[in-house]
Amino acid sequence: MRKFLSSTAKLLSSCYPLQFSLDIQTSWSYSFAKMKMFSLSHKTAFVVDHCPYMAESCRQQVEFDMLTKNRSQGVIPLAPVSKSLWTCAVECSMEYCRILYDIYPTNKLVNYIVSDSEFHILNSWNQEDQNTQELMSALAAVGPPNPHEDPECCSILHGLVAAVESLCKITEYQHQARTELMDRADRVSNRGRIVCLTNAKSDTHVRMLEDCVLETIQEQNKLAAGSDRLMQIQQCELVLIHTYPLGEDTLVSDRPKKEISPVLSSEVHSVRAGRHLAAKLNILVQQHFDLASTTITNIPMKEEQHANTSANYDVELLHHREAHMEFIKSGDLHPAGSTSRDSGLKETVTLKWCTPRTNSVELHYCTGAYRISPVDVNSRPSSCLTNFLLNGRSVLLEQPRKSGSKDPPSISEGCGGRVTDYRITDFGELMRENRLTPFPESGSSGKSPSERAKDQLERHTRYWPMIISQTTIFNMQAVVPLANLIVKETLTEDDVLTCQKTVYNLVDMERKNDPLPVSTVGTRGKGPKRDEQYRTMWNELETLVRTHVGGGERHARVLECVTACRSRPPEEEERKKRGRKREDKEEKSERNGKDMEAEKNWQETERLKGALEREKEELVESEVIKDSPDSPEPLNKKPRLALEETQLPEKAKGPVSLLTLWTNRVNTANSRKHQEFAGRISSVNNKAELYQHLKDDNGMETHENGKANR
């Protein structure tokens, strides 16, 4: 045994469909378990003999009265039962189908035909008929052969003829491929296999059956040439299985595959009924569908009787042969000496179970995934293993270790690798919000779900600074509600309200001069002053919201709210101050006594705010000094450039005179102080309800904001 290590191992994963994955270090090309679409194995016609002779016992007895032994003495166990040749043929053919459907849920079709005095077709080539339950139900309706029927009327020939006719019928898949290929429809081939379970009289009888199949193919091909729904058979493989009771001499000899004509080949197997027939069909299903066997050994299982001990068990699985390619190529596969106990001389690859690590969600390198089917599906070890996997767990299996895993360079050595303040958590949050989920296919011609997923990613990343020091708003808890909502494709009225509240809250923060989480990393000397920080924050928020303004009227209202509430850039602030002084003079001369009180209030607030600002600025400066010495790098220029660019359109937005700005603001501020305002508005514009809602939720805040900041 070479380099067996438990750390690198084969992987059995639990995903539906139960897959069998290879975990190997490196690879370039692997081919998915897939045969040519219309090979011989696309269509399999099962023809099972239902003539009176098949009612004979297979002469293998099954004890079924087992429990009596260890109970009351003196009870005589019931006589064992014995299966008929028919029962053996049916259960072995069902087993063949079970394995086939497990490993090829689509595209490999079975047409089940029963033959006595006539033929009975139990299912069609349609995909919905392709499962064992349907077949079991149909078989129950047929029942066992009637031993009293006249044997002269009965023949397997009826079934064989029906099978050939059936092979000429086009399947959904062939039809689809023909439609897709249009002018090259002739490329879609029609091949098939007939598996016939019968009791033949002699080699001559077998020869007669073969001749009959060939004749029927020739006849049917002539018919098919002139039909749209039929296809000519290009190749047919006849697998005749002669089955007979134990202890009888066979009257038919085995014969390997032989070409009878270019279109028909035939082979003959002469097998005793019961477990011999089962073993033969197990080998055939592997040959017919390119399967191979893997036995998992050393599976620890609790003993039923002694719960605290565990014994080791083996489970044999079938899967596509491709899964063993790595072993064969690397020379690690030693077919000799690794045989399965259950399936005669068939080869199996033995792999050891590794006790799974719990809770480790790892991405293993996998070069192939293959559907499996347990050979002994309802044995206890098999069902323990499959239930373990169906519950979402996985198993690692030991296999020879490969060298050649060279460490790749670290990402920290490349571009952007020296940056340390990426918004890893925030992007993780974005990833969670952009997780995918399957949607049923709908007939509508709208965008596919994956296109919608890309659209959502586009919206979510319109403004997305990658590092912490490039952003203020995304470092602020207070912005979160707005930032989460604004990226939505459509906003509800409630969403707009939440966004507005977020903005008012920021206004309030600015009024109270709350510190902002501005990164001092990379700044030289004093950081920006508090009001400058707020302006940067507002710029950023406006940039974010502006990228979504195309989202609709409600998105636009959020932007309106931001632009209306935000603090101004310094030049504008300066102009505003100068304007105010001039206006003050003008207004004072004109104003009547009624407005005096409001004006006084406002002045008071401004004065207070100024004092607070000075106080806090000092505080900030001391903080910055504390932080600065270790950070000599200049602030990254890119984001600033970006902000300046986005500011431009706003500046150029159009001529609004200072007077208009001023009166608007004063009006707003004044109107908020008047109790009767809400009612007045509602009576004019019929918007009373909306305003009421705002006021109920946030009345205090709006009032305060109005008073403080305007």
Next chain:
Amino acid sequence: MPTVVLMDVSLSMTRPVALEGSEEFQRKNLAIHGLTMLFEHMATNYRLEFTALVAFSSLWELMVPFTRDYNTLQEALSNLEDYDKTCLESALQGVSNIVQQEWGSSCPCQVVLVTDGSLGIGKGSLRHSLSTMKHRGDDKKFPLPFPFPAKLYIMCIANAEELQSSDNLESLEQLLTLNSGGGQIFTMEGPLCLKSVQSMFGKLIDQAYTPFHAVLRCGNLSSDVQVFPRPEPVVIDEEVEPIPRTILTDLEIVGFIEIGDISSPPVLSRHLVLPIAVNKEVDEVGAGTTEDTEEDTSANQIAGKSPNFCVLLHGSLKVEGMVALVQLGPDWYGMLYSQADSKKKSNLMMSLFEPSPEPLPWLGKMSQLGPTSDAKENPYGEDDTKSPFPLQPKNKRSYAQNVTVWIKPSGLQTDVQKILRNARKLPEKTQTFYKELNRLRKAALAFGFWELLKGVAELLERECTLLPDSAHPDAAFQLSHAAQQLKLASTGDSQYAAFDHNITPMVTDFSGGERERM
């Protein structure tokens, strides 16, 4: 994709090349010149390629094991000595061994054979090898095709006319045919000189060593990347005309999936996704340094310090335990994830799935994967404890549906015992008793195994007679009812033997209340 350079150092490589007026060159010098050019190209544009150097004549020797240190390779080239005759077969066997030892049999590899095209005479010559290869045993098989996927590039330090005059070109072509992985023979055009050897190696570089550059996008975030090793064209279907497909240079992320949900999917190939700085030197102010030697490191440092989307993505994928689904072309997808080979070093990797609308059945069709916000209910649950994956198949597999198989006697015995065990615990186990009974009944009817139905009926009747005095009166009623029903079914009478019919518990004076509680 590691590279093995297989260099012919037989005596014939020392043949001088006629040059007008200048110093005399040997063919070996031309070969070294060409390889130097290849190594220089790799050192700058294909840095991550592992390359090994093997020299051969009648024997072979691994001069430099797989390395990314192109100086070492260069040095080894200049120290090559001259030996005896050419024996290609043993050298190819050597290459096969070296690659398998280092990379196993599944890693694709490129072999660059540099030779003057004189392939030896008599025993050990390529012609001899090729003529005898069909008559050998398994232990002395010809090394081609290699057990690993390999491209074979044959660089002839000779021109085509020269090779055609002997039958050496034919032998080399035969080598290519033997190597199923493909490849090409390069010959020199015109006179043998430095210029023509440069042009020949230039063609090899274009063919096999051009880096693959792409833009990785996630909405509005993006990064220029190199995908290494470069993704090779993939041929999809055998049935319809095979068209090789190449991945897009615009790689767009569709969305994200948890590692547990995608669960180690099978992939065609794996690639490093390396962010690259495009024209950074021009963009960055102050990048220029006075000393030329430091220019490169300085540019690297600056590139290292500007934020890059790949690094952000890698970090978040690693922390969250997720992969990003990326579209590679029409109906072709891959995944991006963080791959750590040792504890310290991790990198952004991309794996390619098989080109298909549904490469991973447990995710369904890739184009049908959409944003969770479109779903009526969050499929991951409000507390993030659920998952929409894996998708359930339309038909359950046999191992997930409690099928009945009686091929081995033990299968049948277990099923009969289950019925008996429940029969002895009637009426408590009435429901399970009938469930198991009906399961057996269905299978017996399908298999035409009426004898078994009779047998089990007898068994139940006997159980009835063996009931202890303490038994619940309902037990006797249920047992004889069940036995009777099985007997009726075993007659094949369509009224009682219908597959979909189920035997239901008998309603007795005692049983009503019991079953309510079941």
